[in-house]
Each structure stands twice: as structure tokens, then as C-alpha cells.
Amino acid sequence: MRVLVATEKPFAAAAVEGIRKEIEGAGNELILLEKYTDNAQLIEAVGNADAMIVRSDKVTKEVLDAATDMKIIVRAGAGYDSIDTAYAKEKGIIVENTPGQNANAVAELVFGMLVYAVRGFYNGKSGTELYGKKLGILAFGNVGRNVARIAAGFGMEVYAYDAYCPKEVIESAGVKAVGSQDDLFRTCDIVSLHIPATPETKESINYAMVGLMRKGGILINTARKEVINEAELIKLMEERSDIKFITDIKPDADAEFAKFEGRYFSTPKKMGAQTAEANTNAGIAAARQINAYFKDGCTKFQVNK
Numbered sequence: 001m002r003v004l005v006a007t008e009k010p011f012a013a014a015a016v017e018g019i020r021k022e023i024e025g026a027g028n029e030l031i032l033l034e035k036y037t038d039n040a041q042l043i044e045a046v047g048n049a050d051a052m053i054v055r056s057d058k059v060t061k062e063v064l065d066a067a068t069d070m071k072i073i074v075r076a077g078a079g080y081d082s083i084d085t086a087y088a089k090e091k092g093i094i095v096e097n098t099p100g101q102n103a104n105a106v107a108e109l110v111f112g113m114l115v116y117a118v119r120g121f122y123n124g125k126s127g128t129e130l131y132g133k134k135l136g137i138l139a140f141g142n143v144g145r146n147v148a149r150i151a152a153g154f155g156m157e158v159y160a161y162d163a164y165c166p167k168e169v170i171e172s173a174g175v176k177a178v179g180s181q182d183d184l185f186r187t188c189d190i191v192s193l194h195i196p197a198t199p200e201t202k203e204s205i206n207y208a209m210v211g212l213m214r215k216g217g218i219l220i221n222t223a224r225k226e227v228i229n230e231a232e233l234i235k236l237m238e239e240r241s242d243i244k245f246i247t248d249i250k251p252d253a254d255a256e257f258a259k260f261e262g263r264y265f266s267t268p269k270k271m272g273a274q275t276a277e278a279n280t281n282a283g284i285a286a287a288r289q290i291n292a293y294f295k296d297g298c299t300k301f302q303v304n305k
């Protein structure tokens with residue numbers, strides 16, 4: 001079987017070698033399309049593949065229509081909002097993700113960005129510490145749980161809200177479970193977003209929600225830009241000069257946010273999962289899932305059932 005690795009933002013070289021070993025070791029062929037700059041290159045490449053590994057690459061109807069032999073697509077990572085999963089299902093193509101494999105990398109970046117923010121982006125002036133501050137984790141999945149683990153080391157008071165995770169599970173991790181998303185924003189000094197982009201969460205982080213934060217509140221986003229209502233957040237930041245917004249996903253309104261000097265920071269390119277370890281974990285898991293599908297028909301991680 002021909003397995004295409006299509007990554008606009010490439011994996012670390014060590015991860016590609018690990019994927020190669022898995023794929024070729026199982027008697028399959030590896031095709032690499034890295035750093036492609038045009039969707040046409042992806043459309044051309046999918047025509048020759050039985051399986052594909054992607055990152056945040058956009059797998060649209062057009063790409064799926066060109067993928068005439070495709071049986072399985074594995075998103076090496078957690079969020080699969082970049083794939084038209086419903087259309088893939090219509091075409092009989094299995095879509096999987098690799099949950100948890102890059103979660104620690106994203107969680108570590110949360111703290112890298114937070115220290116940078118509370119120390120005034122290293123401007124030489126006196127900042128604040130994370131110790132003793134109230135951290136709110138919105139969604140207690142794989143990333144949220146890693147954030148909670150690291151936050152405990154910083155001596156933070158950790159709160160979480162997750163509409164789909166029982167209170168007991170949150171509390172068994174030593175985290176205080178609050179009753180609603182509003183409560184989380186009302187209670188915490190810092191709120192870290194770990195919700196997926198779904199029709200339900202889209203633009204849910206809005207003026208009213210962030211406006212509940214106490215003085216000096218920090219919103220940090222390492223999830224998806226779509227969950228934020230950018231126009232409303234800008235309006236709030238215009239009215240409240242104490243609010244900071246730190247993000248690993250450049251907002252569409254980046255130029256407008258840039259006017260909030262000292263209160264806004266965005267990485268130039270999404271960096272959360274950009275570590276050799278995360279790339280290797282997620283890439284190899286994806287390769288093994290493809291091999292398992294071709295060998296035994298295993299679809300344990302299918303997200304478009």
C-alpha cells in the first residue's frame with residue numbers, strides 16, 4: 001500500500017525516519033510531500049495514495065475527490081477540524097486522529113507563553129509570578145490534564161470546567177471542578193483554552209465570557225482560533241486595558257490585536273506540537289494505526305464512524 005505523508009508544516013526529521021521504519025517495515029511504501037506551498041500539489045499527490053498522514057493540512061472535498069484510492073487518513077495530532085470528515089465518510093474513507101500524542105508539548109508551551117506574558121514579554125520591567133495564581137483550564141482532555149500537572153509544579157491553584165468530563169474525574173487529578181464555563185472565567189486569573197473547534201464552541205469565547213474575568217485577567221489560546229469571537233475580544237480589550245490575550249494561533253485580526261502593545265502576543269506559526277518528541281509520538285502512532293488498519297482492519301481511533 002502507498003502511504004502519503006502530506007505536511008505543509010513538516011515533522012522533525014527524526015519523526016519522518018520513525019514513520020518510514022514503521023511503514024516500510026510493514027511492507028508498505030512511503031511517499032513524502034513536505035512543505036508544499038500549493039493545494040494543487042496535495043491534490044496531485046493524493047491521487048497515488050491508499051493512505052495518508054497529515055497534520056493541520058486542509059483535507060477538503062476537492063482533495064477527497066482526487067483521492068480515488070484512499071482508504072484511511074490519519075491526522076497525526078488531536079484536532080481534526082481541518083478534515084471534511086463527513087464527506088470522507090460518504091466516500092467510505094476512514095478518518096482517525098492520534099489523541100494524546102502531542103499533548104505534553106502543547107501543555108509545556110502554555111507555560112512558556114505564560115511566563116513570557118507575566119514577565120511583560122521580557123521588557124526589563126517588574127512582572128508577576130504564576131505561583132499562587134488561579135489557573136482555569138477549559139476542557140479537561142489530554143492537553144488540559146497535562147496543563148494541570150505542570151501547573152501544580154508552579155504552585156498554582158488549578159480549576160477546570162469540561163461539559164463532557166465528570167466532576168469526579170477532574171477532582172481525582174487534584175483540580176477543582178467548577179460548575180460552568182462562566183464560573184471558570186469569573187474565578188480565575190488566567191484561563192487556558194483546550195476546547196476543540198466545533199459548531200458548538202465556535203466564537204464561544206466572546207465579550208461577555210472574557211468580560212467575566214477579574215482585573216488583570218489573561219486569556220491563553222493553544223486550541224483553535226475559531227473558538228474566539230475576535231471582534232468581541234477586541235472590543236473588550238479596548239474597554240479593559242487590564243486584559244491580556246496570548247495565543248499560539250494567529251488570529252485573523254492579528255493586525256488589530258497588535259495595537260494592544262504589551263497585552264497581546266501571537267506566535268508567528270502554531271508551535272504547540274512543534275517538538276521532536278511530539279512529532280515522533282504522533283507520527284509513529286499514525287503510521288502504526290495505518291499498518292494496523294491494513295493488517296487487521298483495526299479502526300479504534302476512527303472519528304467519522
Ligand code: 3PG
Nearest residue numbers: 055056077078079102273
Ligand atoms: C493538534 O490538534 O494536534 C494540535 O493543534 C497540533 O497541530 P499541528 O500538527 O498542526 O501542529
